[in-house]
Amino acid sequence: MEFSSPFQTNLAANISAESQEEYRKIISTLPKETAWTPMQPLCLYQGFWFFPIFLEGAMYIQDHFQAQSTDVLLCSSVKTGTVWLKALCFSIATRTQFNNYTSPLQTTFTHQCIPFLDYGEYAASQGPRFPLLATHMPYTCLPKSVIDSGCKIVYLCRDPKDNFVSLWHFLRKVTRNSFKELKEGDLISVEEAFELFCKGISFYGPYWEHVLGYWNASLEHPERILFLKYEDMMKETAPYAKKIAEFLGCPFSSEEERGGRIQEIIEFCSFENLSNLEVNKAGLHQKKDKLIENSAYFRKGKVGDWRNYLTTEMGERLDNIMEQKLSGSGLIFRVSPQD
Template structure:
């Protein structure tokens, strides 16, 4: 099947003029928004109740809200940053394309998961047009970090299925902090210290945060529209990978047949997409993935892939504070997180 291209041609002059006008309109809106000190940028901006860490990034979000129009057959992967995005991109791509590629010669052995399933918000500020779903053979997998309340009416009307993946807040915070630290050379100023970033996270001031509001938006949507929104936890996938992979495949419309299960295809896909395998591939150790005229290192997307690494970074007081906030925020919603795995 065709896949979304992340290396499309740049905008022509007429499109570029239109983009300039759009940027100006967005910038005027952004100039009126509440601001806080950013983790790695001078400011973060609050838009529609959530925080975004640059003017350029927020422009891309506004643009996706206005222009992204998926079809009924398409799939939308959504996650808060550093909640298992890379893993689930590879899993969903492998599930959908298992009839086309053999695991021994699979594109994921030589291509970043972020290249085969691009990040929707990035297209606008790279000066390339967003892929028009109508020009691509259905279905396609798209990815976004947008909160549920920021999804456009066109997404809701499309009836496309949404897969949401989340992770316990302690590991999410630690992973996000280290990811942004790895990108420190790209930052215009000194990033926040671990303690400063923790304070911001607890206040809800993190990229696409507050974390708890992001999670609850999709949790409530999954309860109201279970046929359209599948809510998955990173930790559950770690504990019972086969069960949840089959659950994911069925929701996507690509259920495994009994014959495929007997042939070991579920285990093959899990092995192909495992952190151990993906993090040791040359493309993810030293390679870069390209989006338009920009390229990014693959390595920062692979750190540990563990449940419970927060214990190596958070003090007991920090952990207790996050537990307390999480308990307060999720009270009454029957939603709990696993933050360690039983040995």
């Protein structure tokens, strides 16, 4: 996969005034929930909760994105290891073009190397493009062309307890940075956020529906949908790096394996390394009309960190909800205590 400069764009430059007005009219009629952030409500659209500033982009992509059979979509819910997945896939796919020292990830934020479809970072032009794209959109909300094209999908999910805690921290930090006038008491507490999450009211939630959509699709189309768990990949990354390379159509050669290339990529893409790159420690990137600190996307990345914020009873409650919602699917999320 040959990498060229990312096709960042302003969504407003692509969307017509008429379409933009149409989307905003639809959004204005949707059910809303204001508890997560005081300045931006969540809107219920096609069974999932979106922030309006991103829903407009999602609706535009549903109408206009034309997937190509060579595309690979990196899909995930928010705060499930998306930066890590992008960095791994990018480094694996471009390893003949760059080494760790010359990688664009050294100086460019990961989300700018692999743009999000639904965040308005995709240009409508269907010319030559780097085939790795990303989205947080649920499977049932993906553009029809994605399904029709037969393009590949890599999906990463995470234990819901750690996902919730990471999401709570992230939204609080981004909200505080975006709206300086807010005080600590204006931000949602972990208890309030947990209740909403358990009801399915969260960014791109219900979480279990997001996961289940991709899980069921992976069972139906295993040749084009690779379903991954964050905890499994953290425990033993090398086999999954090899699996990703094979899935992307660029398997590691025996010479690369013997030469330690897989481990080099794993170490370069590790939380410790990525979070300490200058671009991720001090850099900023544009998200809609806000400048977001790149460091906001790096907190801990630890499995089981939820125990520092949730009670045992809260953890059990969420585990039980997931077991009930995923019952009969064959998908299990409960993580053992030693993990």
